[in-house]
Amino acid sequence: MEMKLIALVLLLYMPVSRASNPPGEICLTPEEKKLYDLIMDYRKSKKLKTIPFSSKLTKVAQAHVRDLSANFDYDNKNNCNPHSWSGKGSWTACCYTPDHQYAKCMWDKPREIGGYTGDGFEIAYFSSIGATAADGLEGWKKSAGHNPLLVNSGMWSKVEWKAIGIGVYQTYAVVWFGEVADPSEQVPCP
Secondary structure: OHHHHHHHHHHHHOOOOOOOOOOOOOOOOHHHHHHHHHHHHHHHHOOOOOOOEOHHHHHHHHHHHHHHHHHOOOOOOOOOOOOOEOOOOOOOOEOOOOOOOOHHHHHOHHHHHHOOOOOOEEEEEEOOOOOOHHHHHHHHHOOOOOHHHHHOOHHHOOOOOOEEEEEEEOOEEEEEEEOOOOOOOOOOOO
8 A cells, every 4th residue: 555655656746748749849948938928919919820839940949049149249240130140050151131132041041950841030139138038029019020920911911820939048039930830840848
Protein backbone atom coordinates (compact mmCIF):
# COMPACT_ATOMS: atom_id res chain seq x y z
CA MET A 1 0.00 0.00 0.00
CA GLU A 2 2.80 2.41 0.95
CA MET A 3 4.67 1.66 -2.32
CA LYS A 4 1.52 2.38 -4.38
CA LEU A 5 1.04 5.70 -2.57
CA ILE A 6 4.65 6.75 -3.27
CA ALA A 7 4.25 5.79 -6.94
CA LEU A 8 1.02 7.79 -7.15
CA VAL A 9 2.64 10.84 -5.54
CA LEU A 10 5.60 10.62 -7.96
CA LEU A 11 3.25 10.31 -10.92
CA LEU A 12 1.35 13.43 -9.85
CA TYR A 13 4.55 15.50 -9.75
CA MET A 14 6.12 14.25 -12.97
CA PRO A 15 6.19 16.79 -15.80
CA VAL A 16 3.62 16.17 -18.48
CA SER A 17 4.88 16.19 -22.05
CA ARG A 18 2.73 17.64 -24.80
CA ALA A 19 1.85 14.95 -27.31
CA SER A 20 1.41 17.59 -30.02
CA ASN A 21 4.96 18.93 -29.60
CA PRO A 22 7.72 16.51 -30.61
CA PRO A 23 11.19 16.48 -29.05
CA GLY A 24 13.18 19.53 -30.13
CA GLU A 25 10.02 21.63 -30.00
CA ILE A 26 10.20 25.37 -30.38
CA CYS A 27 8.70 27.02 -27.31
CA LEU A 28 7.80 30.60 -26.60
CA THR A 29 9.20 32.44 -23.60
CA PRO A 30 6.52 33.95 -21.33
CA GLU A 31 7.04 37.35 -23.00
CA GLU A 32 6.76 35.81 -26.48
CA LYS A 33 3.56 33.99 -25.47
CA LYS A 34 2.21 37.27 -24.12
CA LEU A 35 2.98 38.96 -27.46
CA TYR A 36 1.26 36.16 -29.38
CA ASP A 37 -1.82 36.47 -27.13
CA LEU A 38 -1.89 40.28 -27.39
CA ILE A 39 -1.71 40.13 -31.19
CA MET A 40 -4.52 37.58 -31.32
CA ASP A 41 -6.65 39.69 -28.94
CA TYR A 42 -5.99 42.74 -31.12
CA ARG A 43 -7.01 40.82 -34.24
CA LYS A 44 -10.11 39.51 -32.47
CA SER A 45 -11.10 43.10 -31.60
CA LYS A 46 -11.00 43.77 -35.36
CA LYS A 47 -13.11 40.65 -36.05
CA LEU A 48 -10.15 38.87 -37.67
CA LYS A 49 -9.16 35.22 -37.43
CA THR A 50 -6.51 33.89 -35.09
CA ILE A 51 -3.25 33.14 -36.88
CA PRO A 52 -1.92 29.64 -36.14
CA PHE A 53 1.39 29.48 -34.27
CA SER A 54 4.27 28.28 -36.45
CA SER A 55 7.29 26.57 -34.95
CA LYS A 56 9.23 27.20 -38.17
CA LEU A 57 8.58 30.94 -38.24
CA THR A 58 9.23 31.13 -34.50
CA LYS A 59 12.61 29.46 -35.02
CA VAL A 60 13.44 32.25 -37.48
CA ALA A 61 12.07 34.97 -35.17
CA GLN A 62 14.02 33.71 -32.18
CA ALA A 63 17.23 33.47 -34.22
CA HIS A 64 16.71 36.97 -35.57
CA VAL A 65 16.18 38.74 -32.23
CA ARG A 66 19.34 37.11 -30.91
CA ASP A 67 21.29 38.08 -34.03
CA LEU A 68 20.02 41.65 -33.79
CA SER A 69 20.88 41.88 -30.09
CA ALA A 70 24.40 40.57 -30.61
CA ASN A 71 25.29 42.11 -33.95
CA PHE A 72 23.10 45.02 -35.07
CA ASP A 73 24.39 48.50 -34.32
CA TYR A 74 21.22 50.55 -34.16
CA ASP A 75 23.12 53.85 -34.07
CA ASN A 76 25.49 53.07 -36.96
CA LYS A 77 23.41 50.95 -39.29
CA ASN A 78 25.29 51.70 -42.53
CA ASN A 79 21.95 52.04 -44.33
CA CYS A 80 20.87 48.57 -43.10
CA ASN A 81 17.65 48.44 -41.09
CA PRO A 82 16.65 45.87 -38.43
CA HIS A 83 15.33 43.44 -41.06
CA SER A 84 19.02 42.80 -41.82
CA TRP A 85 20.99 39.72 -40.77
CA SER A 86 24.65 39.54 -39.82
CA GLY A 87 27.07 37.04 -41.31
CA LYS A 88 27.64 35.56 -37.85
CA GLY A 89 25.20 32.67 -37.98
CA SER A 90 24.14 29.68 -40.03
CA TRP A 91 22.44 31.90 -42.61
CA THR A 92 23.32 34.24 -45.46
CA ALA A 93 24.15 37.80 -44.42
CA CYS A 94 21.62 40.37 -45.58
CA CYS A 95 21.57 44.19 -45.54
CA TYR A 96 17.96 45.28 -45.84
CA THR A 97 18.00 48.86 -47.11
CA PRO A 98 15.26 51.51 -46.77
CA ASP A 99 14.49 51.26 -50.50
CA HIS A 100 13.57 47.55 -50.05
CA GLN A 101 15.99 46.63 -52.87
CA TYR A 102 17.16 43.52 -50.98
CA ALA A 103 13.81 42.49 -49.47
CA LYS A 104 13.99 39.02 -51.01
CA CYS A 105 16.92 38.18 -48.73
CA MET A 106 14.65 38.80 -45.72
CA TRP A 107 11.61 37.07 -47.26
CA ASP A 108 13.75 33.95 -47.86
CA LYS A 109 14.99 33.60 -44.26
CA PRO A 110 12.11 31.28 -43.20
CA ARG A 111 13.11 28.81 -45.94
CA GLU A 112 16.81 29.17 -45.20
CA ILE A 113 16.62 28.89 -41.41
CA GLY A 114 13.34 27.23 -40.51
CA GLY A 115 12.45 25.01 -43.45
CA TYR A 116 9.24 26.99 -43.98
CA THR A 117 8.01 26.65 -47.57
CA GLY A 118 6.71 30.18 -48.15
CA ASP A 119 8.00 33.71 -47.90
CA GLY A 120 8.09 35.36 -44.50
CA PHE A 121 7.19 38.95 -43.74
CA GLU A 122 8.63 40.53 -40.62
CA ILE A 123 7.82 43.44 -38.35
CA ALA A 124 10.53 44.48 -35.90
CA TYR A 125 10.55 46.55 -32.72
CA PHE A 126 13.49 48.01 -30.79
CA SER A 127 13.61 49.59 -27.35
CA SER A 128 16.90 50.59 -25.76
CA ILE A 129 15.45 49.82 -22.31
CA GLY A 130 14.27 46.36 -23.31
CA ALA A 131 11.52 45.12 -25.62
CA THR A 132 8.25 44.03 -24.08
CA ALA A 133 5.19 42.45 -25.66
CA ALA A 134 2.90 45.34 -24.73
CA ASP A 135 5.28 48.08 -25.91
CA GLY A 136 6.04 46.24 -29.14
CA LEU A 137 2.38 45.83 -30.01
CA GLU A 138 1.58 49.45 -29.12
CA GLY A 139 4.44 50.65 -31.31
CA TRP A 140 3.30 48.52 -34.25
CA LYS A 141 -0.33 49.60 -33.85
CA LYS A 142 0.76 53.26 -34.20
CA SER A 143 2.96 52.56 -37.23
CA ALA A 144 1.51 53.04 -40.71
CA GLY A 145 4.02 50.50 -42.04
CA HIS A 146 3.50 47.79 -39.41
CA ASN A 147 -0.13 47.86 -38.31
CA PRO A 148 -1.41 46.76 -41.75
CA LEU A 149 0.37 43.39 -41.36
CA LEU A 150 -1.23 42.88 -37.94
CA VAL A 151 -4.77 43.59 -39.18
CA ASN A 152 -4.58 42.74 -42.89
CA SER A 153 -5.27 46.23 -44.14
CA GLY A 154 -3.90 48.29 -47.02
CA MET A 155 -1.69 46.23 -49.34
CA TRP A 156 -2.17 43.24 -46.97
CA SER A 157 -5.99 43.30 -47.11
CA LYS A 158 -6.26 40.34 -49.48
CA VAL A 159 -3.68 38.24 -47.63
CA GLU A 160 -4.67 35.49 -45.24
CA TRP A 161 -1.98 34.80 -42.67
CA LYS A 162 -1.78 31.07 -42.06
CA ALA A 163 1.29 31.08 -39.80
CA ILE A 164 2.96 33.37 -37.28
CA GLY A 165 6.27 33.26 -35.44
CA ILE A 166 7.31 35.35 -32.43
CA GLY A 167 10.68 36.35 -31.00
CA VAL A 168 11.43 38.67 -28.06
CA TYR A 169 14.94 39.01 -26.67
CA GLN A 170 16.63 41.85 -24.80
CA THR A 171 15.97 45.03 -26.83
CA TYR A 172 14.22 43.47 -29.83
CA ALA A 173 10.88 41.91 -30.68
CA VAL A 174 9.99 40.53 -34.11
CA VAL A 175 6.95 38.87 -35.59
CA TRP A 176 7.04 36.80 -38.77
CA PHE A 177 3.91 36.28 -40.86
CA GLY A 178 3.42 33.66 -43.55
CA GLU A 179 0.73 32.80 -46.09
CA VAL A 180 1.56 29.08 -46.05
CA ALA A 181 0.30 26.85 -43.24
CA ASP A 182 3.06 25.25 -41.18
CA PRO A 183 2.37 21.49 -41.13
CA SER A 184 4.54 21.21 -38.01
CA GLU A 185 2.25 23.64 -36.19
CA GLN A 186 2.62 23.24 -32.45
CA VAL A 187 1.01 24.52 -29.33
CA PRO A 188 3.05 27.56 -28.25
CA CYS A 189 4.37 25.80 -25.15
CA PRO A 190 5.41 27.83 -22.10
